[in-house]
Amino acid sequence: xxxxxxxxxxxxxxxxxxxxxxxxxxxxxxxxxxxxxxxxxxxxxxxxxxxxxxxxxxxxxxxxx
Amino acid sequence: xxxxxxxxxxxxxxxxxxxxxxxxxxxxxxxxxxxxxxxxxxxxxxxxxxxxxxxxxxxxxxxxxxxxxxxxxxxxxxxxxxxxxxxxxxxxxxxxxxxxxxxxxxxxxxxxxxxxxxxxxxxxxxxxxxxxxxxxxxxxxxxxxxxxxxxxxxxxxxxxxxxxxxxxxxxxxxxxxxxxxxxxxxxxxxxxxxxxxxxxxxxxxxxxxxxxxxxxxxxxxxxxxxxxxxxxxxxxxxxxxxxxxxxxxxxxxxxxxxxxxxxxxxxxxxxxxxxxxxxxxxxxxxxxxxxxxxxxxxxxxxxxxxxxxxxxxxxxxxxxxxxxxxxxxxxxxxxxxxxxxxxxxxxxxxxxxxxxxxxxxxxxxxxxxxxxxxxxxxxxxxxxxxxxxxxxxxxxxxxxxxxxxxxxxxxxxxxxxxxxxxxxxxxxxxxxxxxxxxxxxxxxxxxxxxxxxxxxxxxxxxxxxxxxxx
Numbered sequence: 001x002x003x004x005x006x007x008x009x010x011x012x013x014x015x016x017x018x019x020x021x022x023x024x025x026x027x028x029x030x031x032x033x034x035x036x037x038x039x040x041x042x043x044x045x046x047x048x049x050x051x052x053x054x055x056x057x058x059x060x061x062x063x064x065x
Numbered sequence: 066x067x068x069x070x071x072x073x074x075x076x077x078x079x080x081x082x083x084x085x086x087x088x089x090x091x092x093x094x095x096x097x098x099x100x101x102x103x104x105x106x107x108x109x110x111x112x113x114x115x116x117x118x119x120x121x122x123x124x125x126x127x128x129x130x131x132x133x134x135x136x137x138x139x140x141x142x143x144x145x146x147x148x149x150x151x152x153x154x155x156x157x158x159x160x161x162x163x164x165x166x167x168x169x170x171x172x173x174x175x176x177x178x179x180x181x182x183x184x185x186x187x188x189x190x191x192x193x194x195x196x197x198x199x200x201x202x203x204x205x206x207x208x209x210x211x212x213x214x215x216x217x218x219x220x221x222x223x224x225x226x227x228x229x230x231x232x233x234x235x236x237x238x239x240x241x242x243x244x245x246x247x248x249x250x251x252x253x254x255x256x257x258x259x260x261x262x263x264x265x266x267x268x269x270x271x272x273x274x275x276x277x278x279x280x281x282x283x284x285x286x287x288x289x290x291x292x293x294x295x296x297x298x299x300x301x302x303x304x305x306x307x308x309x310x311x312x313x314x315x316x317x318x319x320x321x322x323x324x325x326x327x328x329x330x331x332x333x334x335x336x337x338x339x340x341x342x343x344x345x346x347x348x349x350x351x352x353x354x355x356x357x358x359x360x361x362x363x364x365x366x367x368x369x370x371x372x373x374x375x376x377x378x379x380x381x382x383x384x385x386x387x388x389x390x391x392x393x394x395x396x397x398x399x400x401x402x403x404x405x406x407x408x409x410x411x412x413x414x415x416x417x418x419x420x421x422x423x424x425x426x427x428x429x430x431x432x433x434x435x436x437x438x439x440x441x442x443x444x445x446x447x448x449x450x451x452x453x454x455x456x457x458x459x460x461x462x463x464x465x466x467x468x469x470x471x472x473x474x475x476x477x478x479x480x481x482x483x484x485x486x487x488x489x490x491x492x493x494x495x496x497x498x499x500x501x502x503x504x505x506x507x508x509x510x511x512x513x514x515x516x517x518x519x520x521x522x523x524x525x526x527x528x529x530x531x532x533x534x535x
Contacts, residue, residue, distance in 0.1 A: 004414075009411065024408060028408055035378050036374070050426065051423055052425065054427070055426040058427075058430045059483060
């Protein structure tokens with residue numbers, strides 16, 4: 001997984017409807033980038049049938065797919 | 066019994082009032098006297114409701130005289146983080162945007178404490194929209210650490226921790242989405258409980274991240290936290306994410322001994338790059354637990370950096386979604402740092418966000434497997450004691466960009482996993498700043514953490530020490 005750069009962030013912010021300047025997009029890229037890198041080993045590796053509600057299952061039953 | 070009611074613990078003052086050894090008015094006046102003394106120095110309160118508090122205290126005394134107790138907190142003066150809706154009251158959420166917002170409902174957590182008889186002293190300062198780890202607030206000014214007012218309290222439950230530490234209230238509600246109960250508890254030398262996601266209803270509490278938000282108390286002791294958790298926990302028709310089912314007797318848990326307890330010490334991450342005082346206090350705390358009968362074992366935890374990163378991505382997206390309308394309509398009304406944090410959420414694609422949510426169950430399962438042999442894991446709340454307000458003032462101090470990620474490093478994995486963690490005062494730096502450790506537990510097993518914390522506090526006095534006003 002690649003971390004988004006300022007150009008991608010500016011485009012995403014425009015689509016979301018909260019436009020940001022190129023300077024702000026650059027600042028966001030630097031700020032959130034490390035989180036993308038930290039999550040990179042997981043991204044794109046998850047089994048097909050996982051879904052968010054598995055969390056509640058594990059919480060209450062201690063089980064997981 | 067302490068001569069000054071405000072210095073008493075929550076459980077002690079509640080008992081003293083119930084037994085008519087101290088009146089609610091005396092307890093309330095004692096807190097108000099200390100608030101008057103400390104508030105100019107700490108900036109811990111958002112609003113002080115002196116007349117209303119005294120009137121409520123008199124009503125509580127009157128009712129008790131007739132034999133009518135409302136519950137376990139009858140007549141006990143308390144104040145809470147200014148994000149818990151209380152019908153008819155202004156709830157600022159630490160923000161300019163909600164400076165004049167009057168709540169039309171009462172949060173479930175707060176209502177349950179009110180139903181038990183608490184007297185409202187006012188409301189407590191906090192980071193703007195609970196989105197900041199230091200205690201700075203661009204609109205209302207920073208909250209100051211009672212142990213040294215040049216230092217931060219930590220956030221976002223800044224006023225809650227400062228007020229409990231200075232004995233302006235015997236306990237206070239906070240909230241923990243990314244460490245906001247545990248970090249202020251650590252920096253200010255009080256006990257703080259981050260509850261399991263789903264343990265306490267969030268209805269009527271200002272949202273920041275629906276997947277990570279938790280309601281939790283800060284107080285002098287684990288026993289005090291147990292009392293409040295017992296009153297607040299459980300199902301709520303206003304919040305379907307609040308889990309139903311039988312609740313343990315948390316107060317009874319705090320009376321149980323330490324023996325037959327196994328505590329895990331992480332072999333990495335939480336023991337890396339520690340300030341020397343924090344490392345010393347961790348060693349001393351582990352030694353105390355061992356001396357009191359706990360079995361100490363090393364634990365190999367899954368990669369905590371991945372958990373922390375996932376936590377940051379979830380928080381960024383969910384906070385930005387809650388705030389989108391105001392980010393469009395009123396961006397100028399946010400403090401610059403909070404707006405910057407909110408904008409970070411714009412950079413996360415939907416699929417990445419959903420991957421973090423899909424992985425959460427597997428990550429919790431892996432954590433449970435790694436800690437299957439222990440009752441709790443002990444770790445520092447933060448690698449450092451409280452930095453100064455100046456050096457952590459993001460935007461003004463060049464060191465701040467390095468300080469902030471360091472402060473929050475040990476807090477976020479717990480939020481992603483949704484598990485409970487109890488922060489307990491465990492020592493002091495050589496310069497007199499408090500140091501706390503977190504006991505990290507299993508989902509919905511706050512009782513074990515409270516048992517270990519209370520047993521530790523029976524043989525230590527860090528939680529009883531009070532900062533001097535000198």
